[in-house]
Amino acid sequence: MITRILLLALIFLLPMVPTFWAIIDVAHKPFESFRVKVIWFAIVTLIPVLGALMYFFYGRKRYTIKVNSSPDTQQSE
Helix, strand or coil, X not given: CHHHHHHHHHXXXXXXXXXXXHHHHHHHCCECCHHHHHHXXXXXXXXXXXXXXXXXXXXXXXXXXXXXXXXXXXXXX
8 A cells, every 4th residue: 555655656756856957957057038047937837847858958058158167268368
């Protein structure tokens, strides 16, 4: 009985992991504009699993700003 409950919980909760991951990623990444960030947040939250997959395969690399944080990449004058 307990294994059946755990199995059902796993089946229903496992697809939500990419959604939670995408929500956190959207919140922390810098985007081209605030509007783009809000649109991706809405897509990920309103279409949970499919929206998260769309974000990871399409939006994550295309709309985020690349931030160089290492001092080695800066040129000295």
